[in-house]
Amino acid sequence: MKIAVASGKGGTGKTMVSTSLAASLSGQITLSFLDCDVEAPNAHLFLKPKFTVEEPVMVPIPEIDPERCTRCGRCVEVCEYNALAKIGDRMLVFPQLCHSCGSCTLACPEAAISEVGKSIGTLRVGSMSSGITFINGELSIGEPMPTPVIREVKKAAPKTPLIIIDCPPGASCSVVTAIHDADYVILVTEPTPFGWHDLNQMLGVLKETGTPRDRNQSGRDWKSGDRRATRCPPPPHPDANPLPGRHRRQSGAG
Ligand code: SF4
Ligand code: SF4
Numbered sequence: 001m002k003i004a005v006a007s008g009k010g011g012t013g014k015t016m017v018s019t020s021l022a023a024s025l026s027g028q029i030t031l032s033f034l035d036c037d038v039e040a041p042n043a044h045l046f047l048k049p050k051f052t053v054e055e056p057v058m059v060p061i062p063e064i065d066p067e068r069c070t071r072c073g074r075c076v077e078v079c080e081y082n083a084l085a086k087i088g089d090r091m092l093v094f095p096q097l098c099h100s101c102g103s104c105t106l107a108c109p110e111a112a113i114s115e116v117g118k119s120i121g122t123l124r125v126g127s128m129s130s131g132i133t134f135i136n137g138e139l140s141i142g143e144p145m146p147t148p149v150i151r152e153v154k155k156a157a158p159k160t161p162l163i164i165i166d167c168p169p170g171a172s173c174s175v176v177t178a179i180h181d182a183d184y185v186i187l188v189t190e191p192t193p194f195g196w197h198d199l200n201q202m203l204g205v206l207k208e209t210g211t212p213r214d215r216n217q218s219g220r221d222w223k224s225g226d227r228r229a230t231r232c233p234p235p236p237h238p239d240a241n242p243l244p245g246r247h248r249r250q251s252g253a254g
Contacts, residue, residue: 002164050129187203
């Protein structure tokens with residue numbers, strides 16, 4: 001079973017909840033912990049694993065052979081991410097825009113494009129004295145795409161009966177990558193208008209993607225409308241939260 005802990009808004013205590021869940025279940029079930037918050041991984045500060053493996057996360061980036069290239073511009077046409085440009089007689093590759101989709105390599109009529117590996121982050125694997133397997137990823141400074149690092153973290157996970165995933169904050173593609181195969185998603189929020197707004201955004205993401213699990217079960221498709229996330233009750237407005245007004249005002253101001 002995979003349980004993802006997400007939040008929408010950052011700073012709500014998502015990592016505290018996910019690490020506490022792991023610590024409270026250690027010894028009762030074999031579990032792995034994945035820190036998919038690759039832009040600021042910090043779960044290791046709470047769980048204190050001993051890392052035994054550290055390796056770079058590589059992505060393929062096109063390299064154009066100027067001898068073979070005829071400057072036909074076909075690769076520029078097929079790149080959906082504007083990672084290639086033809087300036088006069090020169091071909092330019094912008095590695096940080098490249099999504100490593102491989103389309104340009106396939107489309108080049110001269111076989112002038114090869115792919116070279118580029119390191120964008122680090123994958124670490126370790127374990128805790130309690131037996132929990134701990135895996136995290138860290139995106140290198142200046143790299144814009146966390147999703148390949150998150151995918152590597154998830155690929156490295158052993159098939160333990162329980163996997164706890166600490167998700168990145170926000171409601172963007174990196175969160176979708178982290179939660180996409182989860183059986184359950186715990187959403188952590190805070191009693192402020194910001195927390196309420198971002199919680200609603202995350203509920204929207206879950207409804208749209210069909211997470212959790214439904215698209216993986218019994219061949220059901222997320223478009224079938226049979227989605228557990230759609231049955232989530234709407235969150236209460238922060239004005240209706242049970243905290244006394246003084247605390248509410250303080251946390252809202254904070
Ligand atoms: S498609 Fe190939 S030959 Fe054409 S411009 Fe791109 S690299 Fe050069
Ligand atoms: S691999 Fe895909 S994203 Fe990267 S330059 Fe080629 S077409 Fe563009």
